Amino acid sequence: MTTDVLNDHDSHEGEHHDDHKMTGIKRWLYTTNHKDIGSMYLWFSFIMFLIGGALAMVIRAELFQPGLQIVEPDFFNQLTTVHGLIMVFGAIMPAFVGFANWMLPMMIGAPDMALPRLNNWSFWILPFAFAILIGSFFMESGAPNFGWTFYAPLSTTYSNGSTAFFVFAVHIMGISSIMGAINIVVTIMNMRAPGMTYMKMPLFVWTFFITAYLLIAVMPILAGVVTMLLTDTYFGTSFFDAAGGGDPVLFQHIFWFFGHPEVYIMILPAFGIVSTIIPAFSRKKLFGYSSMVYATASIAFLSFIVWAHHMFTTGMPLFGELFFMYCTMLIAVPTGVKVFNWMATMWRGSMTFETPMLFSIAFVILFTIGGFSGLMLALTPVDFQYHDTYFVVAHFHYVLVTGSLFSIFAGAYYWLPKWTGYMYNETLGKVHFWCSLISVNLLFFPMHFLGLAGMPRRIPDYALQFADFNKWVSIGGFAFGLSQLIFLVVVIKCIRGGEKAPAKPWEGAEGLEWTVASPAPYHTFTTPPKID
Amino acid sequence: MKQDMEKETEQNVQQKNSKVIKKLMLIVFGMFGFGFALVPLYDVFCDITGLNGKTNDVAAVYSAGDIDTSRTITVQFITRTAKGIPWQFNPVINEVKVHPGEMKFVKFYAKNESDRDIVGQAVPSVSPGLAAAYFQKIECFCFTQQPLQANEEIEMGLQFYVDLELPEEITTLTLSYTLYDITGKVDS
Numbered sequence: 042m043t044t045d046v047l048n049d050h051d052s053h054e055g056e057h058h059d060d061h062k063m064t065g066i067k068r069w070l071y072t073t074n075h076k077d078i079g080s081m082y083l084w085f086s087f088i089m090f091l092i093g094g095a096l097a098m099v100i101r102a103e104l105f106q107p108g109l110q111i112v113e114p115d116f117f118n119q120l121t122t123v124h125g126l127i128m129v130f131g132a133i134m135p136a137f138v139g140f141a142n143w144m145l146p147m148m149i150g151a152p153d154m155a156l157p158r159l160n161n162w163s164f165w166i167l168p169f170a171f172a173i174l175i176g177s178f179f180m181e182s183g184a185p186n187f188g189w190t191f192y193a194p195l196s197t198t199y200s201n202g203s204t205a206f207f208v209f210a211v212h213i214m215g216i217s218s219i220m221g222a223i224n225i226v227v228t229i230m231n232m233r234a235p236g237m238t239y240m241k242m243p244l245f246v247w248t249f250f251i252t253a254y255l256l257i258a259v260m261p262i263l264a265g266v267v268t269m270l271l272t273d274t275y276f277g278t279s280f281f282d283a284a285g286g287g288d289p290v291l292f293q294h295i296f297w298f299f300g301h302p303e304v305y306i307m308i309l310p311a312f313g314i315v316s317t318i319i320p321a322f323s324r325k326k327l328f329g330y331s332s333m334v335y336a337t338a339s340i341a342f343l344s345f346i347v348w349a350h351h352m353f354t355t356g357m358p359l360f361g362e363l364f365f366m367y368c369t370m371l372i373a374v375p376t377g378v379k380v381f382n383w384m385a386t387m388w389r390g391s392m393t394f395e396t397p398m399l400f401s402i403a404f405v406i407l408f409t410i411g412g413f414s415g416l417m418l419a420l421t422p423v424d425f426q427y428h429d430t431y432f433v434v435a436h437f438h439y440v441l442v443t444g445s446l447f448s449i450f451a452g453a454y455y456w457l458p459k460w461t462g463y464m465y466n467e468t469l470g471k472v473h474f475w476c477s478l479i480s481v482n483l484l485f486f487p488m489h490f491l492g493l494a495g496m497p498r499r500i501p502d503y504a505l506q507f508a509d510f511n512k513w514v515s516i517g518g519f520a521f522g523l524s525q526l527i528f529l530v531v532v533i534k535c536i537r538g539g540e541k542a543p544a545k546p547w548e549g550a551e552g553l554e555w556t557v558a559s560p561a562p563y564h565t566f567t568t569p570p571k572i573d
Numbered sequence: 574m575k576q577d578m579e580k581e582t583e584q585n586v587q588q589k590n591s592k593v594i595k596k597l598m599l600i601v602f603g604m605f606g607f608g609f610a611l612v613p614l615y616d617v618f619c620d621i622t623g624l625n626g627k628t629n630d631v632a633a634v635y636s637a638g639d640i641d642t643s644r645t646i647t648v649q650f651i652t653r654t655a656k657g658i659p660w661q662f663n664p665v666i667n668e669v670k671v672h673p674g675e676m677k678f679v680k681f682y683a684k685n686e687s688d689r690d691i692v693g694q695a696v697p698s699v700s701p702g703l704a705a706a707y708f709q710k711i712e713c714f715c716f717t718q719q720p721l722q723a724n725e726e727i728e729m730g731l732q733f734y735v736d737l738e739l740p741e742e743i744t745t746l747t748l749s750y751t752l753y754d755i756t757g758k759v760d761s
Contacts, residue, residue: 284694
């Protein structure tokens with residue numbers, strides 16, 4: 042089959058395609074090629090990751106010692122807010138869309154995404170969104186300072202004047218995400234190679250399929266809630282203003298109705314990536330494929346009925362607290378299915394530990410730690426203690442950094458040979474992994490203790506008894522930040538050259554993407570492959 | 574021939590695509606609308622459950638009838654002024670004892686301590702939230718806006734009763750008023 046596909050490709054290239062590559066900047070501005078757009082998404086998200094990371098470095102520098110050293114409290118609030126927004130909407134989400142663009146068509150045997158022009162557009166509006174968001178740092182009002190959750194009335198009555206820029210930036214990000222998600226759904230539904238039934242799709246494809254549906258369902262809610270915020274702030278409506286008959290708690294309900302599915306939007310694709318890599322390096326099939334599909338779908342469904350667990354302390358009737366507590370704990374069941382399936386996949390496999398596998402195994406362990414602290418937070422009575430403390434910060438950084446981000450690293454290492462045609466430097470990759478692993482735990486693990494001891498989040502100063510832990514956390518933070526430059530070096534080196542990668546550099550890897558040459562030709566599967 | 578067939582399938586795929594896109598766009602617009610629909614839905618939901626402690630905003634009608642003298646409910650009054658309204662605002666008495674079904678009249682004092690005319694709006698809230706549905710206001714200054722000229726003072730009345738159906742376990746209610754400056758928001 043491999044040779045067939047390669048030959049097909051060669052013979053078709055001449056006659057089929059008039060869209061020859063343009064040169065220079067025009068190639069990237071006008072491109073409708075899923076691989077080009079995927080690369081742009083990945084680079085964009087990496088740049089955003091560095092910017093968001095730089096903000097985090099300033100935060101950790103300020104928190105290195107108690108007292109105010111480097112920044113004013115108001116600017117500190119701007120840092121935490123924009124750090125969160127950039128990492129969520131600028132780093133993690135576009136990185137996953139980049140993976141989707143690069144890999145989905147190749148995995149399902151399609152020549153490109155279904156809606157290539159829409160694809161170009163959904164990428165190219167993103168830089169504008171973040172230009173507005175980051176640009177607001179340099180405006181008189183300053184950047185948004187009301188937290189990435191932009192609770193009313195912090196973002197309305199008490200806004201520093203950045204609300205309009207924030208709202209328009211979020212609108213553009215939302216439109217981009219919705220267009221990207223529609224593209225993914227249409228591609229998966231209509232572009233699969235003949236014979237690839239839904240239950241034959243790689244799990245990677247499944248997780249992106251479900252994630253895209255989540256995006257389509259909740260990004261419009263986000264658009265709605267920021268619109269209400271905008272009219273409340275500037276046009277005299279009172280959606281969230283008690284003086285005019287509104288209710289600020291309503292804001293939290295609508296926001297978290299978006300916000301909770303959003304956190305699964307950032308983790309389900311990670312499940313897909315890890316479910317691709319662990320079988321490859323265990324040299325076994327993924328254990329319990331169909332249970333993985335159903336578990337993903339169940340998590341997606343449950344994500345819609347647990348939102349108020351973010352709001353236990355707003356004062357809810359007992360019934361509400363119990364309902365949201367039990368529903369939240371229920372999510373541990375399908376998540377547990379996944380973790381056990383990954384373990385069963387590794388069980389008695391002939392495992393090797395290349396960098397992608399190292400990141401994947403770290404993902405399984407550290408994401409599970411994040412999951413467990415999530416379970417603790419789900420318990421209403423104890424949540425009253427943990428709410429808005431560093432325990433929450435520790436929890437969501439374990440699931441987002443050692444979860445989503447580690448899976449992105451794993452995926453990047455895994456497919457770099459396919460993208461660039463060269464093997465990355467394995468030693469440097471391992472150095473990157475071990476530096477990241479040690480520093481990330483030094484960075485986030487002590488936050489659990491800080492939170493349990495009562496250190497509140499989003500503050501530039503803290504009581505003296507938290508000083509020692511914060512010092513270690515900051516050192517971990519700087520080390521983790523610096524470690525990511527190793528990744529940049531690895532990627533640049535890999536693009537420039539190195540050992541030539543064969544079509545299938547990983548012995549145990551499966552999937553159509555390995556049947557095409559490395560680097561993947563500009564056009565692949567112009568004739569659909571045959572699936573047995 | 575082969576090209577024709579390819580063209581046909583291409584058209585076919587495009588038709589299939591646009592069908593899916595239309596459906597997905599429906600979801601998008603539907604969910605955008607649903608976000609806004611949550612606003613009235615939330616009000617209805619809170620009305621039924623008393624979730625957010627909001628009380629009736631139109632006057633209740635009191636008909637003299639049974640008074641349950643076996644129960645005595647303590648009703649506490651607290652007030653606060655929102656940021657930026659230079660008024661003094663406090664209850665004349667801090668709490669009253671009331672039997673369910675019995676009507677009570679209490680007064681609140683307000684004074685505009687600034688040199689400009691200000692329109693205030695008091696927003697009531699009852700805690701525990703579940704009791705809000707049983708706290709009936711017959712007459713309340715919060716039903717209307719309160720314009721006060723510079724340095725003017727006023728005593729404002731609140732007439733209420735506690736419903737006979739108030740759940741057994743509730744013995745104390747707290748009625749909280751927050752006063753907002755809405756001068757800029759009212760026309761004329």
